Amino acid sequence: MKNNAVGWFEIPVNNMERAMSFYERILDLKLQRNMMGPLDMAWFPWTEEGTGSPGSLVKHPEFYVPSADGVLIYLTAHSGDLKNELAKVEPAGGKVIQKKTKISDEYGFMALILDSEGNRVALHSRK
Known part of the structure; x- marks a missing residue:
């Protein structure tokens, strides 16, 4: 991690179950939920x-x-190829606000979405 500019990120949510379902569905991964007093994290x-x-x-x-x-x-x-993840955004309760867009040959593609909680998040892929 010492080579990463970002050491940790947090995406705020209003409804943890809904947000977990959204991200697990579009990114095809499993989040680990942790309760730390009043702080609920996945x-x-x-x-x-x-x-x-x-x-x-x-x-x-x-x-x-x-x-x-x-x-x-x-x-x-x-x-x-982020087109695969983008196809899951709206069925999972989000919205695509900028379709797949080429950054450059070197850096690939990006798109912007609103997640199920109203956060603006980008997706990135090389293809």
């Missing part, structure tokens, strides 16, 4: 040896509010 899978940064969905009655206007996080489309 961790994205990661390993020390892997690339990228760890993070979680997070719900707290006072400190976290979903937003379409804040920091933009790019999540990797592990299928290799």
Whole structure:
């Protein structure tokens, strides 16, 4: 992780079950839920040896509010082509707000979505 600029990210949610279902469905992964007093978290899978940064969905009655206007996080489309993940966004309760767009030959493609909680999130793939 020392080579990653981001050490941890948190995506605010209002409804943890709905948000977990959304991300597990579109990214085809399993989140690990953890209750820490009033803080409810669902961790994205990661390993020390892997690339990228760890993070979680997070719900707290006072400190976290979903937003379409804040920091933009790019999540990797592990299928290799983000069109696969984009096809799952609306059936999972989200909205595509920018379709698959080429960044460059070197960096691949990106798209913007609103998740089930109203957060603006980007998806990225090389193809």
